[in-house]
Amino acid sequence: MRIAARILVSAYALAIYGFIFLPVVVLVLFSLQATSFPIPPFTGPSLRWYQAVLADQRLTSALFNSVLVALLSSLVAVALGFLAAWGFARYHLPRSWLLRGLITLPLTVSYLIIGMGILILFNAIGVPKSLIAAGIGHVVINLPLCFAIIYSQMGEHQVNIERAARDLGASEWKVLFLVSVPVLWPAIFASFFLSMTFSWDEFVIAFLLTRFDTTLPVEIWNMLRSGLNPRTNAVGSLVFGVSIVLALLLELVFLRRNRQ
Amino acid sequence: MNATTPGRLLPWALVTPALLWTLVFFVLPFIAMAMLSLLEPGGEAATLENYRQFFYNPSYWRALVNSLEVTLTVTVISVLLAYPFAWILAEIVPPRLQRLALVLAVLPFWTSYVVRSYSWLLVLAQNGVVNEALTGSGLADAPLQLANTRTATVIGFVHFFVMLLTLTIFANLKQLSPSYRRAAADLGAGPVRTFWHVILPLTLPGIMVGAFLTFVLAIGDYITPQILGGNNELLMPQLIMMQIGRRGDFPLASALAIILMAVVTIAYLFCARWLKIERA
Amino acid sequence: MTGSLTGPLVEIRKVSHSFGRYKALDEVSLNVEPGSYTVLLGPSGSGKTTLLSTLGGFVHPTEGSVFIRGNDCTAVPPARRPTATVFQDYALFPHYSVGNNVGFGLRMRGVPRTKRIGRARDALAMVGLADAFNKMPHQLSGGQRQRVALARALVVEPAVLLLDEPLGALDLKLRRQMQDELKALQKRVGTAFIHVTHDQEEAMALADHCVVMNHGRIEDQGPPERVYSRPASRFSATFMGESTLLSGKVQNLGMDEISIETQVGPVSVEAAGEPGFDVSLAIRPEHIMLEPHGASVSLGEAKVTDVVFQGSFKRVSAVSIKNPEVTFIAKVRSNQPVGVGDLVELHAAPTDMVLLSH
Numbered sequence: 001m002r003i004a005a006r007i008l009v010s011a012y013a014l015a016i017y018g019f020i021f022l023p024v025v026v027l028v029l030f031s032l033q034a035t036s037f038p039i040p041p042f043t044g045p046s047l048r049w050y051q052a053v054l055a056d057q058r059l060t061s062a063l064f065n066s067v068l069v070a071l072l073s074s075l076v077a078v079a080l081g082f083l084a085a086w087g088f089a090r091y092h093l094p095r096s097w098l099l100r101g102l103i104t105l106p107l108t109v110s111y112l113i114i115g116m117g118i119l120i121l122f123n124a125i126g127v128p129k130s131l132i133a134a135g136i137g138h139v140v141i142n143l144p145l146c147f148a149i150i151y152s153q154m155g156e157h158q159v160n161i162e163r164a165a166r167d168l169g170a171s172e173w174k175v176l177f178l179v180s181v182p183v184l185w186p187a188i189f190a191s192f193f194l195s196m197t198f199s200w201d202e203f204v205i206a207f208l209l210t211r212f213d214t215t216l217p218v219e220i221w222n223m224l225r226s227g228l229n230p231r232t233n234a235v236g237s238l239v240f241g242v243s244i245v246l247a248l249l250l251e252l253v254f255l256r257r258n259r260q
Numbered sequence: 261m262n263a264t265t266p267g268r269l270l271p272w273a274l275v276t277p278a279l280l281w282t283l284v285f286f287v288l289p290f291i292a293m294a295m296l297s298l299l300e301p302g303g304e305a306a307t308l309e310n311y312r313q314f315f316y317n318p319s320y321w322r323a324l325v326n327s328l329e330v331t332l333t334v335t336v337i338s339v340l341l342a343y344p345f346a347w348i349l350a351e352i353v354p355p356r357l358q359r360l361a362l363v364l365a366v367l368p369f370w371t372s373y374v375v376r377s378y379s380w381l382l383v384l385a386q387n388g389v390v391n392e393a394l395t396g397s398g399l400a401d402a403p404l405q406l407a408n409t410r411t412a413t414v415i416g417f418v419h420f421f422v423m424l425l426t427l428t429i430f431a432n433l434k435q436l437s438p439s440y441r442r443a444a445a446d447l448g449a450g451p452v453r454t455f456w457h458v459i460l461p462l463t464l465p466g467i468m469v470g471a472f473l474t475f476v477l478a479i480g481d482y483i484t485p486q487i488l489g490g491n492n493e494l495l496m497p498q499l500i501m502m503q504i505g506r507r508g509d510f511p512l513a514s515a516l517a518i519i520l521m522a523v524v525t526i527a528y529l530f531c532a533r534w535l536k537i538e539r540a
Numbered sequence: 541m542t543g544s545l546t547g548p549l550v551e552i553r554k555v556s557h558s559f560g561r562y563k564a565l566d567e568v569s570l571n572v573e574p575g576s577y578t579v580l581l582g583p584s585g586s587g588k589t590t591l592l593s594t595l596g597g598f599v600h601p602t603e604g605s606v607f608i609r610g611n612d613c614t615a616v617p618p619a620r621r622p623t624a625t626v627f628q629d630y631a632l633f634p635h636y637s638v639g640n641n642v643g644f645g646l647r648m649r650g651v652p653r654t655k656r657i658g659r660a661r662d663a664l665a666m667v668g669l670a671d672a673f674n675k676m677p678h679q680l681s682g683g684q685r686q687r688v689a690l691a692r693a694l695v696v697e698p699a700v701l702l703l704d705e706p707l708g709a710l711d712l713k714l715r716r717q718m719q720d721e722l723k724a725l726q727k728r729v730g731t732a733f734i735h736v737t738h739d740q741e742e743a744m745a746l747a748d749h750c751v752v753m754n755h756g757r758i759e760d761q762g763p764p765e766r767v768y769s770r771p772a773s774r775f776s777a778t779f780m781g782e783s784t785l786l787s788g789k790v791q792n793l794g795m796d797e798i799s800i801e802t803q804v805g806p807v808s809v810e811a812a813g814e815p816g817f818d819v820s821l822a823i824r825p826e827h828i829m830l831e832p833h834g835a836s837v838s839l840g841e842a843k844v845t846d847v848v849f850q851g852s853f854k855r856v857s858a859v860s861i862k863n864p865e866v867t868f869i870a871k872v873r874s875n876q877p878v879g880v881g882d883l884v885e886l887h888a889a890p891t892d893m894v895l896l897s898h
Contacts, residue, residue, distance in 0.1 A: 009348055016345045017364070020423065023379030024368040026389055030382065038382055040392040080278040087274030103278055106286050108524070110480025112497050113517045117289025120296055120510060140285045143278060201372050204482055208504070217374045224378060224487065228385060236375035243370035439631035442598055445618040446625045447696065448648035457644070461635045 031233035038230045049234035059235060062219035066200055069131055069215055073138035074195035078188060081146030089154035104144040114140055115205035129211040137205035142198055146191035153187040297514035310515035323499040330410060330495060331479045334417040335471050342425035350433040369423055377487040380416045381407055408490025416484040425470045432466030472531045476524055496520050549574040549732050550700055555604030557590055564590040566756040572734060577726050580736045581743040582753035588736045589704060596702050597621045609699055624693035625702040630685045632677040638688050639673040645696035663695035683714050694729060703735040719745050740780045752776050774896055777822035784868045786821040790814060803863040804840045811895045820896045827892035828870035836887040842868055844882045858884060
């Protein structure tokens with residue numbers, strides 16, 4: 001009986017893993033397609049599509065734009081979120097619950113609607129579509145997240161550490177920079193990392209708010225117009241590969257930190 | 261949280277930037293959108309025409325129904341697939357391998373969301389791997405129409421949300437105090453009854469949160485239905501996007517967006533008791 | 541093997557258990573009589589909780605066997621053992637009402653609903669929570685939750701009730717109250733209780749049979765009075781209450797008595813021993829006096845280093861003049877005039893001294 005259960009369990013787990021990995025395997029496999037159609041049969045490994053992608057100006061500049069927008073919008077989101085979390089956690093503000101709810105509200109709204117709203121507003125006041133507009137939209141979606149994560153870490157334990165620092169003579173600024181920020185570092189870093197991830201991969205807002213200079217997901221979307229194409233596979237696989245490498249680097253950095 | 265008063269201006273100075281950003285770039289656009297939804301295209305009179313259009317135009321109404329059907333199907337299937345998987349990862353996989361198992365489960369989603377949906381298109385295409393496998397092995401006589409169907413959209417969604425729900429349910433299971441299990445066993449419950457009477461009820465709030473999240477994210481998603489569902493049947497986000505892009509009818513688009521938000525709010529109210537009451 | 545009606549209720553035979561390379565239990569043997577209140581007492585890491593877990597079936601010992609009612613239960617899972625456990629964190633199911641919590645074990649045994657409700661109500665009444673039936677666990681205080689956990693375990697009428705540091709989370713006053721209630725409950729119900737604690741006062745208050753554990757072994761066991769006044773080992777002497785320990789060598793034998801050259805001089809006690817052997821004499825603080833009394837002997841002069849007022853008595857620490865390595869701990873009347881720096885002469889009766897091997 002136990003053996004039958006074991007087989008069933010293993011089969012199920014393998015089936016789910018298979019389901020999860022299927023599209024990615026197909027993606028990477030046919031990025032190495034030698035002929036022009038990313039469908040079976042597989043015509044031997046070839047790097048021609050990777051070469052094509054790396055030579056494509058539009059793609060490389062879109063990549064650069066994505067990184068730029070992600071970096072800047074995440075920095076803004078983390079900074080605003082941190083300050084707000086600090087303000088709400090350490091000081092008494094009237095109707096704090098209401099204001100905090102307001103800041104976290106965008107989490108519940110579809111990106112499409114957020115993007116649309118900003119587009120309508122910008123149209124009305126004459127702000128053109130641009131990467132900056134997209135960046136603004138990304139801050140809107142990431143700010144609630146940064147705020148929530150950092151705020152949740154500023155509980156009792158934090159309070160006492162800061163009190164101890166003040167007790168030992170530190171001014172408010174010193175408390176902030178020598179004690180609070182370093183101790184809150186994991187939360188700050190986590191929210192920055194998450195914001196980068198969401199912004200980097202975000203499509204709808206970028207699609208609505210950019211025109212000529214655009215981000216990578218939008219550029220990939222444009223490529224989809226031309227149907228099934230190994231170039232798209234190659235771009236997708238590259239993005240995938242880079243993500244994994246970055247994650248590994250992160251792991252190593254963190255592991256080293258933890259060992260210390 | 262403690263209350264100190266070094267200067268009454270300081271706390272406001274800290275929270276105002278975030279509040280201001282939210283007001284200007286979230287609340288204001290929303291108000292603009294709401295106002296716009298009450299306008300005729302090109303006109304200045306306030307009117308409920310856009311909303312009326314929605315209720316009286318069968319293809320618009322149909323889009324909402326499609327969205328609800330698809331989203332509910334996706335939510336149910338994803339929960340049913342994810343729970344056993346999360347269970348296996350949390351209970352049966354040896355503890356030192358659990359992190360690796362989780363990372364492996366999440367790994368494929370580090371492709372861009374757009375790319376991931378595109379990959380499913382590849383898999384489900386007329387001459388894609390699935391169809392080639394079916395015709396090649398003789399299970400089907402001719403390739404099936406899988407891409408550009410509702411089925412493809414559902415598959416694309418389920419693929420993503422099974423991963424998301426696995427993570428949330430896994431965290432939930434790990435969080436349960438082992439004492440509950442021991443107490444149930446001590447009082448005579450075998451593994452099946454321990455699960456049914458103790459584990460399942462205690463993880464139910466977590467499941468509801470995950471299900472709600474799935475519902476909200478799926479119903480507002482434009483990418484997956486657009487890439488995989490084709491244009492045979494439209495879901496709400498596609499309908500909204502159509503008004504913005506092709507027809508340039510922003511008022512109608514705004515009205516549709518507000519209707520979508522209303523649906524999400526209703527869903528929230530429905531799930532509110534699970535979303536607020538955490539375990540004591 | 542069929543159950544046996546005579547003999548001990550629980551027999552633990554040479555049970556050893558290791559977690560990896562860490563040996564938590566080392567050939568522990570223990571008998572528990574029906575209707576008794578047994579307390580497993582020891583510091584953290586002594587193995588007392590592990591021992592309880594082997595009884596409950598949550599741990600399968602690497603060696604040895606556990607017999608309950610004459611049946612070998614060593615490999616039997618908790619669900620099928622005639623034991624019930626009150627967990628340290630109570631483990632009340634948060635999604636069930638108090639009544640459904642208490643009735644859970646009965647439900648698992650297939651007791652029909654009306655009967656279940658009746659018995660659950662009775663059990664709750666027995667622990668003094670008759671009107672809590674419909675409440676939810678999170679609405680109760682810590683002490684009340686503890687009682688519900690008790691009711692839940694008792695209602696299934698186990699052969700043995702296992703309690704894992706049940707009073708640890710309660711404040712002092714509540715703890716004392718609960719100790720009285722536990723003792724009374726056990727007498728009323730008649731089930732054998734096995735109770736784990738690190739608090740020696742709790743052990744002395746509750747136990748019919750006290751088992752002192754250390755490093756995975758049983759150091760001493762017996763009625764609390766005996767374990768306290770005649771500890772069998774140095775550990776027992778210093779863990780169960782405080783003691784002043786005088787080490788020395790056996791000098792010569794007389795009739796029924798030996799003379800020991802201790803750190804503070806020669807002392808004769810009525811005991812048996814071999815000359816040349818290293819021994820210790822343990823003296824409880826309440827037996828060390830500042831004046832001679834009855835058959836007491838002098839333990840020399842000492843300088844008082846600390847006086848702590850404890851309400852009903854004063855705890856006095858004094859360093860021996862003859863041998864500054866020895867610190868005496870004495871309990872004196874609370875109105876005894878003694879202060880830090882005083883020179884006192886200490887006395888104790890040889891009959892109050894316990895001979896321990898070194």
